[in-house]
Structure formats: structure tokens, C-alpha cells
Amino acid sequence: MPMPPAPSSRLSGPTRRGLLGAGAAGAALFGLAACGSGTSHTGATSGGSPKATTRTVDSAKGPLTIPAAPxxxxxxxxxxxxxxxxLGLTPAGVFNAGEEYVPQRDLAKWKPIPKVSDGVGGAIQVEKVAALRPDLIIGIDAQANLPYDQLSALAPTVLLPFTKSTAPWRDMADQTAAVLGVPNALDRLKQRYTERTAQLRKEYATVLARTRWDLLQGGFDEGNWWLYGHGSPIGGILGDAGARFATASARLGVQQSVSYELVTGRLADADAVFYYTTNDGKPANLGPKLFAQKSFQQLPATRSKHLFGSIYFLPGGYEDALAALDDFEKALRSL
Structure with a gap:
């Protein structure tokens, strides 16, 4: 990831693999930057002013007092x-969405971090969180069956307003930085993103003008796959880079579950397809079954070998968005 219900997923946990935002509000409306300092103090700074040990931030649950420097x-x-x-930070614990969905660049950092869910994609386990002695917990408001009260008893628990976001990869990153007290720390990555999209639009203008894209994920539902629209996070990223969409993705706002029987009807006019992979480069989820369908094999994009995958198809932050642009550029070079 109010939003339309996401297609069902084998991951019961609250991960971006099965959530997609479709609200109308932008990041500027969320107000997650610190909005005041607390009254608890540890002493004086070098200038003689008391140094606050807490800050107040907004969250989906309302104003919340958190440590000044968690x-x-x-x-x-x-x-x-x-x-x-x-941000170059390492969490004390993380939700386990599955190793195959973690980009290679993050695997070495991700593997040793304690996991706080009940196995891959499972529910958040309060006992596992408690064992890590957190001073701050951060999640999103779209998380189902979240033991919020129990988690809040352990540490301040900030839920980011995912359900109001049109670009979760950007909004959740900006808001996390604000909650952590470093709202400007991502400015360099933001500038890189702006420069990168402009560079792709200019350098590949000719191929962008003649190519129409559809966006898809193999999904987790037998007999169905997931189509993504121009208004989805990945659609927005490729659109920023100048991508033009085929009929199916152009007409769809965010995301839709589609049966195998409709492969030809939905994808026949696409010149190229951009799809979701695991970190070994293979089609993610039930992608191999979709790609094995006779109707999929006969698509113009398939026959032309214009199928291009990326593990960054479901981006979680600025680095993911930049890496998705890198994969998009590889595709553009081959067209």
C-alpha cells in the first residue's frame, strides 16, 4: 500500500509486495516533521540552553511524543x-518479507538484522519486538491486525499515513526521515532522481516516443496476474522518465487482478512489458506460470523479446526508484 483493496497475497504481513496506495493527498499534507520539542531535558547545550530529550511528531494516530534521538x-x-x-541507518529489527524480495545491494545488511514477524510474511510478534528493547517503532497505517496497543506499551509507535499516499516509496521515505529528525537527509537522493528522470527523457526521446509499455506482476492468485497502471508507483516513476503506456496500463489508475484468459485482450498492443522479479532476476511470485501461458508467449512484446524485469518494480524508497530507472534504461538501450 482510502485505497482500493489490493489483490490477495501469500504474504499475510503488511508489506509493499501486497499493498499499493491510491489516495489523493501528497506528502506535504502529512505533517510528519517534528512539530515541537518535549519538556523533558538532560541538561544544557554548549550555549547554555536546555537540550530536549523528546520531540512531538504527527502520526496516523495523532500527535506522538518520541525520543529526540532514537x-x-x-x-x-x-x-x-x-x-x-x-539514510544509511540500520534498524534494530525488521519485518521479514522474504529474502528473495530484498535487493542484492541490501542483502548483506538485511540478513543479520533480527526479524520481528512470525516467519516470512507473518504477523508482527510482540515478544520479538520486546526482546530488542526498542525506543521507537515505525510502521504504516495500512497494517492489518497490528497489535498497536501492545507495541505502544513497549515504545512510541509511529504509524505513517500510507493510505493517503499516491507515491508510497517517496512519501514513506520522506516521512520516516522526518520522524527520525533528519527531514533534509534525503535531499541528495531527491536531486539525483530529478536529474536522472530528466536525463532519460532527453537521451532516449526517440525510443520513448515510439514505445508503449504495459506493467505487470505475476501475483499470488492461481489463474490470475496483476496489471499495474500509470498511476501506480512504478507507473509514476517510469512516467517521470518519459514512458508512454499501452492501452491497459494507460487506462488503469493503480492495480488490478486479471485472469489468464484476458492476457491477449489486455496486453496485445504493448510494444514492451516491464515486470517484477525476485533478486535473482527471475519473474517474481507466479510470474513463471503467467509467462508459460500460450497466450502470453504469442504476445507481440514476447515474440519481439521486449520483456524487461526489475526487482525494483515495487520500490520502497529513493534508492529503489533510482535503481528502477537504471533497469528501465537498460530496457531502452535494447529497443
């Missing part, structure tokens, strides 16, 4: 996890 942050969703990685 040291043991547990990310119970992979959006704040990705944001912390972008």
Missing part, C-alpha cells in the same frame, strides 16, 4: 526499513 528503531514494515537503509 537509538533502537524497529521497522515493522519494509517501507520504513527501506527509508532507513536510504
Amino acid at each position: 537509538q533502537r528503531v524497529v521497522a515493522i514494515n519494509d517501507f520504513p526499513m527501506a527509508a532507513m537503509f536510504d
Whole structure:
């Protein structure tokens, strides 16, 4: 990831693999930057002013007092996890969405971090979180069956307003940085993103003008796959880079579950397809079954070998968005 219901997923946990935002509000409306300092103090700064030990931030649950400089942050969703990685920070614990969905660049950092869910994609386990002695917990408001009261008893628990976001990879990253007290720390990555999209639009203008894209994920539902639209996070990223969409993705706002029987009807006019992979480069989820369908094999994009995959198809932050642009450029070079 009010939003339309996401297609069902084998991951019962609250991960971006099965959530997609479709609200109308932008990041500027969320107000997650610190909005005041607390009254608890540890002494004086070098200038003689008292140094606050707490800050007040807004969250989906309302104003919340948190440590001024949290040291043991547990990310119970992979959006704040990705944001912390972008910030060069290591969470004390993370939700386990599955190793195959973690980009290769993050695997070495991700593997030793304690996991706080009940196995891959499972529910958040309060006992596992408690064992890490967190001083701050960060999640999103779309998390189902979240033991919020129990988590709040352990540490301040900030839920980011995912359900109001049109670009979760950007909004959740910005808001995580604000909650952690470093709202400007991602400015360099933001500038890189702006420059990168402009560079792709200019350098590949000719191929962008003649190519129409559809966006898809193999999904987790037998007999169905997931189509993504121009208004989805990946659609927005490729659109920023100048991508033009084929009929199916152009007409769809965010995301839709589609049966195998409709492969030809939905994808026949696409010149190229951009799809979701695991970190070994293979089609993710039930992608191999979709790609094996005779109707899929006969698509113009398939016959032309214009199928291009990326593990960054479901981006969690700025680094993911930039890497998705890198994969998009590889595709553009071959067209």
C-alpha cells in the first residue's frame, strides 16, 4: 500500500509486495516533521540552553511524543526499513518479507538484522519486538491486525499515513526521515532522481516516443496476474522518465487482478512489458506460470523479446526508484 483493496497475497504481513496506495493527498499534507520539542531535558547545550530529550511528531494516530534521538528503531514494515537503509541507518529489527524480495545491494545488511514477524510474511510478534528493547517503532497505517496497543506499551509507535499516499516509496521515505529528525537527509537522493528522470527523457526521446509499455506482476492468485497502471508507483516513476503506456496500463489508475484468459485482450498492443522479479532476476511470485501461458508467449512484446524485469518494480524508497530507472534504461538501450 482510502485505497482500493489490493489483490490477495501469500504474504499475510503488511508489506509493499501486497499493498499499493491510491489516495489523493501528497506528502506535504502529512505533517510528519517534528512539530515541537518535549519538556523533558538532560541538561544544557554548549550555549547554555536546555537540550530536549523528546520531540512531538504527527502520526496516523495523532500527535506522538518520541525520543529526540532514537537509538533502537524497529521497522515493522519494509517501507520504513527501506527509508532507513536510504539514510544509511540500520534498524534494530525488521519485518521479514522474504529474502528473495530484498535487493542484492541490501542483502548483506538485511540478513543479520533480527526479524520481528512470525516467519516470512507473518504477523508482527510482540515478544520479538520486546526482546530488542526498542525506543521507537515505525510502521504504516495500512497494517492489518497490528497489535498497536501492545507495541505502544513497549515504545512510541509511529504509524505513517500510507493510505493517503499516491507515491508510497517517496512519501514513506520522506516521512520516516522526518520522524527520525533528519527531514533534509534525503535531499541528495531527491536531486539525483530529478536529474536522472530528466536525463532519460532527453537521451532516449526517440525510443520513448515510439514505445508503449504495459506493467505487470505475476501475483499470488492461481489463474490470475496483476496489471499495474500509470498511476501506480512504478507507473509514476517510469512516467517521470518519459514512458508512454499501452492501452491497459494507460487506462488503469493503480492495480488490478486479471485472469489468464484476458492476457491477449489486455496486453496485445504493448510494444514492451516491464515486470517484477525476485533478486535473482527471475519473474517474481507466479510470474513463471503467467509467462508459460500460450497466450502470453504469442504476445507481440514476447515474440519481439521486449520483456524487461526489475526487482525494483515495487520500490520502497529513493534508492529503489533510482535503481528502477537504471533497469528501465537498460530496457531502452535494447529497443
